[in-house]
Every structure is written in structure tokens, then in C-alpha cells.
Amino acid sequence: MSENPGKPNINEAGKSKSNDSEQDLEDAVEGSDEAVQKTIKSVSPSTQRVQRPHSSPPRFVTVEELLETAKGVTNMALAHEIVVNGDFRIKPVELPEDSLEKRVKEIVHKAFWDCLSVQLSEEPPTYDHAIKLVGEIKETLLSFLLPGHTRLRNQITEVLDLDLIKQEAENGALDISKLAEFIIGMMGTLCAPARDEEVRKLKDIKEIVPLFRAIFSVLDLMKVDMANFAVTSIRPHLMQQSVDYERKKFQQLLEKQPNSLDFVTQWLEEAADDLMNQKYKNALPAGGGAAGSGDGPMPNPVAVQNYAYLKLLKWDHLQRPFPETVLMDQARFQELQLQLEQLTILGAVLLVTFSMAAPGISSQADFAEKLKMIVKVLLTDTHLPSFHLKDALTTIGEKVCLEVSSCLALCGLTPFTMEKEAVLKGQIQAVASPDDPIRRIMDSRILIFLEGYLASGHQKPLPTVPGGLGPVQKELEEVAIKFVRLVNYNKMVFSPYYDAILSKILVRS
Numbered sequence: 001m002s003e004n005p006g007k008p009n010i011n012e013a014g015k016s017k018s019n020d021s022e023q024d025l026e027d028a029v030e031g032s033d034e035a036v037q038k039t040i041k042s043v044s045p046s047t048q049r050v051q052r053p054h055s056s057p058p059r060f061v062t063v064e065e066l067l068e069t070a071k072g073v074t075n076m077a078l079a080h081e082i083v084v085n086g087d088f089r090i091k092p093v094e095l096p097e098d099s100l101e102k103r104v105k106e107i108v109h110k111a112f113w114d115c116l117s118v119q120l121s122e123e124p125p126t127y128d129h130a131i132k133l134v135g136e137i138k139e140t141l142l143s144f145l146l147p148g149h150t151r152l153r154n155q156i157t158e159v160l161d162l163d164l165i166k167q168e169a170e171n172g173a174l175d176i177s178k179l180a181e182f183i184i185g186m187m188g189t190l191c192a193p194a195r196d197e198e199v200r201k202l203k204d205i206k207e208i209v210p211l212f213r214a215i216f217s218v219l220d221l222m223k224v225d226m227a228n229f230a231v232t233s234i235r236p237h238l239m240q241q242s243v244d245y246e247r248k249k250f251q252q253l254l255e256k257q258p259n260s261l262d263f264v265t266q267w268l269e270e271a272a273d274d275l276m277n278q279k280y281k282n283a284l285p286a287g288g289g290a291a292g293s294g295d296g297p298m299p300n301p302v303a304v305q306n307y308a309y310l311k312l313l314k315w316d317h318l319q320r321p322f323p324e325t326v327l328m329d330q331a332r333f334q335e336l337q338l339q340l341e342q343l344t345i346l347g348a349v350l351l352v353t354f355s356m357a358a359p360g361i362s363s364q365a366d367f368a369e370k371l372k373m374i375v376k377v378l379l380t381d382t383h384l385p386s387f388h389l390k391d392a393l394t395t396i397g398e399k400v401c402l403e404v405s406s407c408l409a410l411c412g413l414t415p416f417t418m419e420k421e422a423v424l425k426g427q428i429q430a431v432a433s434p435d436d437p438i439r440r441i442m443d444s445r446i447l448i449f450l451e452g453y454l455a456s457g458h459q460k461p462l463p464t465v466p467g468g469l470g471p472v473q474k475e476l477e478e479v480a481i482k483f484v485r486l487v488n489y490n491k492m493v494f495s496p497y498y499d500a501i502l503s504k505i506l507v508r509s
Contacts, residue, residue, distance in 0.1 A: 080328055082231055083242045084489050090227045092220060117209045120176075127169040130176060133212055135162050137183055140219050144190045144226055156186060180211055187218065192225045239489075246493045250325070260324050265501050267323040271308035272505050275299040301502040306454050309487045310447055313337050325494045329486055336486075339479050340446060342379050343472050345389070345431055347442040349375050350471045352427040353400055356420060361407045371403055372471055390432045397425035445469055446476065453480045454487060 082088050096102065112129070119126040138160040145153055159182050168174040188199045198218045205211040254260045276299065299307075312326065312333045322330045350372060361367055378396050381387045401421045408415050416424075430436045445466040452463035465473045491498070 080242065080246060082235060083239055084329070084332070084486055088231060090224055090231065092224050113209055113213060116212070120208055124172055127165075127174060127176070130208075130212075131162060131165055131169065133216075134160055134165060134179060134183075137215065137219065138162070140223070141183070141186055141190065144222065152186070152189065176208055180208070180215070183215060187215070187222065191218075191222050192229075195221060195225065243489075243492045247496070250494070250497075261497060261501065262324075263321045264323040264325050264497065265505075267311070268304060268308055268498065268501050269505055271311060272299060272304045272502070274311075275304060275307055298506055301499060301506065302455075304502055304506075305491065305498055306451060306487075309454070309483075309490075310451060313340060313447070313450070313483075325497065326490055329490065332482075332486060336479060336483055338383055339475075340443075342376075342382050343475055343479065344439055344443045344446060345379060345393075346372065346375055346475075347446075347469055347472045348431045348436070348439045349393075349396060349400070349428055351442065351468050352431070352438060353404065353424065354471075356424050356427075357404050357408075361404065361411055361413070364407070364411075367403075367407050368471055371400065374399055374403065390429065393429050393432050394425075397428040400428065401425060442468060449476065450480055450483060454484055 116129040116133075119129055138156060141156050141160075142153065145156075160179070165174060165179070184199060184202045187202070188196070191199055195218065198221065202211065202214055202218065205214055250260075312323075313336060315322065315333065315337065317330070317334055322333075326333065350368075353371065354368070375396055378392055378399070382389070382392075401416065401424060404424075405416050405421075427438070431439050433439070445468060449463060449466055449469065456463060465476065469476060
């Protein structure tokens with residue numbers, strides 16, 4: 001895949017293009033990831049123009065309006081989370097250790113189970129508490145059933161008939177162990193495969209009180225499993241309702257705060273300007289004379305939106321307000337941004353390593369995968385404030401050289417010289433700079449791939465991974481899927497607002 005000269009480079013917004021030496025590096029990366037030995041001067045950034053949005057006058061709202069809005073935003077955020085997060089899961093509630101709430105819960109539960117133990121130890125046993133527990137278990141088991149589970153419903157209702165159980169208890173004929181055996185069997189039938197082992201372990205518990213405690217513990221997990229199953233089932237049906245719901249809530253917010261699209265407008269204006277400027281530069285004749293500034297084709301709204309979303313992957317979250325329509329997803333875009341930075345560094349390190357290593361070892365899948373995992377582990381803490389990329393790359397350089405030397409020895413190839421090791425460590429260390437040419441090429445190609453992935457929509461085949469990114473293809477495609485799902489859903493919700501804004505921007509341009 002050749003580099004498209006008309007394609008904007010998001011990572012280099014406000015920077016001039018590299019000279020001929022960087023083009024040589026592009027060719028080296030494109031051509032089977034051959035050795036990259038040249039030292040290339042970095043390009044210094046030029047001053048960027050920061051636009052301030054023209055805000056509408058603020059409107060004062062009542063406390064009641066604020067509370068109503070807060071409630072609506074909370075509900076909207078939950079629906080949004082379920083739809084856009086394919087990994088959304090409900091988790092069991094875990095109270096903090098040594099918290100008052102947890103201590104009170106433990107005391108109450110202990111008192112209840114102690115009381116049950118005392119009742120069952122009496123002569124004759126008293127089953128009041130035990131029957132109540134059986135009633136709760138019955139209701140829980142019935143809640144797991146689907147409408148078509150008629151046979152199972154009849155079984156549970158018949159065996160766990162509380163009136164019959166009370167009569168058996170009064171006549172001294174109740175076999176609590178037999179009830180527990182039926183309950184465990186039914187739990188095994190209804191539980192998710194992941195809970196099979198927990199249910200099996202229940203059969204090994206012989207004491208009634210510990211057994212009932214364990215049954216309730218597993219039932220709590222099964223409730224969470226059922227809730228997550230329900231979430232997965234309703235996600236496709238929730239999509240359209242959620243789109244309408246979010247758009248309605250945002251419209252209500254916009255009516256209360258008319259300036260709620262200021263940063264969105266600025267965001268789309270900048271994207272349109274970037275595309276227009278790029279087209280204008282590419283229209284300049286070879287001699288450098290001015291081309292007709294109004295002669296180039298206008299960017300279409302879809303291209304502007306796609307480019308705008310790519311800009312969110314390079315956003316300065318500390319210095320710039322985030323566009324209002326994607327505010328709920330700011331944390332997600334930050335996470336994607338971090339993942340892409342890690343992939344850029346990972347890809348650059350692997351590229352320079354395989355470029356210098358003998359072809360015999362760079363083509364070995366096991367070695368390539370092992371090296372990738374080592375570098376990934378050493379970059380795991382990138383998100384922590386205490387993480388220092390230069391120090392991490394120093395460690396990575398040492399480890400990579402050890403692994404390469406070991407692999408060369410095993411393959412019977414010429415070992416690394418001290419000079420080669422020093423060069424490789426230096427190139428890996430240089431990746432710490434955002435202006436490192438190899439890192440910039442990796443970054444640019446990742447964004448080109450994401451742009452192609454976004455533009456392809458649901459069509460097949462998906463765009464091929466650009467040269468140099470083969471070792472991180474799997475990780476890159478995982479990030480691309482998350483990014484495209486997020487963008488497409490946001491477009492579904494806010495497309496009327498984007499279209500209205502872009503119709504004015506593109507006409508004005």
C-alpha cells in the first residue's frame with residue numbers, strides 16, 4: 001500500500017512535511033520492513049491557531065431543572081454504556097474491606113445462620129428459618145426460567161411446595177437433605193457453564209447450614225450471570241431506543257443551555273479547515289505558485305466527520321475542552337488514545353529490531369510473538385503517572401538485545417556485534433520522542449488504517465494493514481473495532497446536529 005500524498009496526517013497537524021530523507025524511510029518501511037539505518041532530522045512544529053468558540057449568553061436554571069437533568073443524564077449514560085461497550089458486564093457487589101457496611105452485613109448474616117443452626121439442632125428440629133430459605137431459593141430458581149421452560153417450572157413448583165414442606169416438618173417427615181439435593185441439581189441445569197464447578201462443589205458439603213450458605217452464594221453469582229445474559233439479549237433492541245433517548249435528552253439540554261454545541265462547532269470547523277488546507281496544498285503546482293483557492297472540491301460531510309473523530313485520538317485533554325456530544329465517551333477516547341500510543345511504540349520497536357536482525361529470526365513466528373509479548377509487558381504501565389518512557393525503552397533495549405542474541409545463537413547465525421547492539425539500543429531509545437521518524441511513520445499509518453476502517457463501514461473486505469504494522473495487526477484491529485463502534489453509534493445519535501453545523505461550515509468555506 002503506497003502512502004497517499006493527499007491524506008492528512010493527524011499526528012502532524014500544524015507541522016510541515018518531511019524532506020527527501022524521510023521519504024526514503026517511508027520506502028524502507030513499505031518495502032518488506034527492510035533495515036532502516038538512516039538518521040533523519042525531525043520536523044519542528046509550527047505555531048497552531050487556537051480558536052475560541054463564540055458562546056451564547058448563559059441561562060440560569062433552577063435546582064429542580066438541574067436535578068431533572070442529572071437524573072436524565074444518569075439514565076442516558078447507563079443506556080449508552082450498554083450499547084457502545086461490547087464488554088459491558090454487571091459485577092457482583094463487593095463491599096470495601098473493614099467498611100462499616102461490610103461489618104454490619106457480616107454480623108447480621110452470622111446471627112441469621114447461627115439461629116438456623118440452633119433451630120436445626122433442637123430435638124425435634126425446628127424448620128421455620130429453613131423453610132423461609134427454601135421459599136427464597138424457589139423464587140430465585142423460578143426467576144431464571146424462560147417462558148418455554150414449562151417442565152422445569154412444574155418440577156420446581158411441585159418439589160418446593162412450601163405448604164407441603166410445612167406439613168412434612170410438622171409431622172417430622174421432612175428430609176431437608178433431599179430438598180438440598182434437588183436444589184443443587186436444578187442449579188446445575190440452569191447455571192451458565194462457568195458456574196458448573198461451583199455447583200459441583202456444593203455436592204461435597206454435608207453440613208446443612210454451610211450448604212445453604214454456599215447455595216445462596218452461588219445463586220448470587222447466577223443472578224449476575226442472568227443479568228448479563230439479559231443485557232446481551234436486549235442490546236440489539238436497545239440500540240434504536242437508546243439513539244432516540246439520547247437525542248431527546250440532548251435536545252432538552254440544548255434548550256436549557258443554547259451554547260451546548262459551541263465546542264462541537266469548533267471541532268468540526270477545525271476538521272473542515274484541515275481538510276481544505278490539505279487539498280489546497282496538494283493543488284499547488286510544482287513551481288510553488290498559487291492555485292485557485294476556490295477551485296478544489298469541497299470535502300463531503302462524512303469525510304469531515306471521520307476526520308474529526310480521528311482528531312479525538314490526538315486530543316489534548318488537559319488543555320482543550322472536549323466536544324459536547326462525545327463528552328460521555330471522553331474516557332473511552334482517552335483509553336483508545338493510550339492504546340494506540342502503546343501500539344505505535346510497540347510497532348516502532350519491533351520494526352527497528354526486525355530491520356537489524358537477520359532475516360532468519362525475524363521470520364520466525366514464535367520468536368516474533370515472544371518479543372512482542374516482552375515489549376507489551378514492559379509498556380503495560382504507560383497510563384501511570386510514575387511511568388517514564390525513556391527508562392522503559394532502556395530496559396526494553398537491553399531485553400531485546402538479549403533475546404535477539406539468544407535466538408541468533410540457537411539458529412547458528414552470526415552473533416550481534418557490540419556496535420550493532422549499541423545501534424539497536426539507540427534506535428529503540430529514540431522511539432521515546434514523538435518526533436522520531438520511525439514512530440511518526442507508525443503513527444501515521446495506524447491513523448490511515450483507522451480512517452480506512454471507518455470509511456469501509458460494514459463492507460467487506462476490510463482495509464489491509466499498512467506495511468510495518470503486521471506484527472501488531474491483531475491488537476490494531478481490536479482497537480479499530482472499538483473505535484468504529486463508538487463513532488458509528490455517536491453518528492447515529494447526533495447526525496442531525498452535525499449535518500446542520502456542517503451545512504453552514506462547508507457553504508461558508
